[in-house]
Amino acid sequence: MSELEAAPPGASTTLAVDVPPPDGPPLRAGELDDEGLLSVLGDDGSLDPATDPGLGDALLLRAYREIKRLRLLDARMLLLQRQGRVGFYGACTGQEATPIATALALEPSDWIFPALRESVMMLVRGFPLRTYVAQVFGNAGDLLKGRQMPSHMSGRQVNQVSWSSCIGPQLPQAVGAAWAAKLRRDRTVVAAFMGDGATSEPDFHNAMNFAAVFKVPCVLICQNNHWAISVPTSRQTASTTIAVKGRAYGVPSARVDGNDVLAVYRAVSEAVARARAGGGPSFIEALTYRVGAHSSSDDPSRYRSQEEVDRWTKRDPLLRLRRHLAARGLVDDAADAALEEELNAEIAAAVADVEAMAPPARETLFDDVYAELPWHLREQRAELLRCPKAPAHGGGG
Structure with a gap:
């Protein structure tokens, strides 16, 4: 039963949701700028000390x-x-x-x-x-x-x-x-x-x-x-x-x-x-x-x-x-x-x-599908392993 269904007659039907305050923790001036561009290094490798994060x-x-x-x-x-x-x-x-x-x-x-x-x-x-x-x-x-x-x-x-x-x-x-x-x-x-x-x-x-x-x-x-x-950004x-x-x-x-x-x-x-x-x-x-x-x-x-x-x-x-x-x-x-x-x-x-590695082992085809392999896949795996392997061709892909 939902919270709305369980509410007694005349009670508020507002769900109890943890709503954060609209402002949140204060941000430092200039910390986030969605129209400017934060940069530290110039193209010549020079450093802007005002924005430098101070990495060692x-x-x-x-x-x-x-x-x-x-x-x-x-x-x-x-x-x-x-x-x-x-x-x-x-x-x-x-x-x-x-x-x-x-x-x-x-x-x-x-x-x-x-x-x-x-x-x-x-x-x-x-x-x-x-x-x-x-x-x-x-x-x-x-x-x-x-x-x-x-x-x-x-x-x-x-x-x-x-x-x-x-x-x-x-x-x-x-x-x-x-x-x-x-x-x-x-x-x-x-x-x-x-x-x-x-x-x-x-x-x-x-x-x-x-x-x-x-x-x-x-x-x-x-x-x-x-x-x-x-597609360039300007087109989307x-x-x-x-x-x-x-x-x-x-x-x-x-x-x-x-x-x-x-x-x-x-x-x-x-x-x-x-x-x-x-x-x-x-x-x-x-x-x-x-x-x-x-x-x-x-x-x-x-x-x-x-x-x-x-x-x-x-x-x-x-x-x-x-x-x-x-x-x-x-x-x-x-x-x-x-x-x-x-x-x-x-x-x-x-x-x-x-x-130099071989392809994945054939039997891995049946891995990771079920926690316990069902009978019909066990039979298919056994049938696969009875078949001769294809000639090795090296590598992967």
Whole structure:
């Protein structure tokens, strides 16, 4: 029986819902700006002391290493795809700063609901590179047993959920997970990602509204890379910014330079701290650019100019951070070359190990469907195992 049905005659029929005060915890002046642009690093690597989050040398070097590893890994995976050794890949080139800075700003117990270009957060949080690469091949080393297309990584050990190629469904799922965290009264914060195209989907609006009404500990992050595959942002929204969309839902929103590791780290850290303290959700628009193709199936030259790409390449997040580190005396050409050699060797070793693996075992076809396999599937599995195996063809995919 519902609360309305159980109410005695003449009693109020207002449901007992925990409605937060409209203002919430006070925000510092300038903390969130949905029309401006929070930035810390200039294109030349110079630092704005007024917005500097004050990261130590070790964390700055860690961020640089992670960005450089992803840049090299993406290049290697795209090469393998062009050689026919894997079937598909979606690179993050030019957008590395936002997922990596976010991963560094979260705690291990926090959950991540990614879109296409945030899988690397798993590596930043300690997921093995070898297992990560195995998902691209979809072979016996893949935790997902070859059931997801490449670039759809996930791992329970790092609290990262698989995303769907459908645009936006991870957003209400993330808000639901954050609601569960609130009900359990734990300190978990959920980070949910989307591209600019997802903000035109119903799931975005459902998630924003629910997150605000129930004041869940969630940070929703839009990587606005200006292109929803071939549709420019200007063709899908008339709002002055994407961040400003948060106003209608009562969600504090910020617009940040998504190619600036320090700016993203500051914005996400503040939003996460606010959520963890009970202040509810935040919405962040990270302004960035997809330098490469949408995926290995895309030809961006058909819908955008090389001049536009060149203009954004000058704002490369890797080069900006390197210039800043060089100015601080933390990196030089020799150290950078040594790091690149080390990372390339790490990636090459992982690819060599994974490519030698067999396809997933045939019997795994029946795994993960039922807690206890029913009789008819047991019979089918036994029949499959009686059949001769197909000739080995190496690798995965």
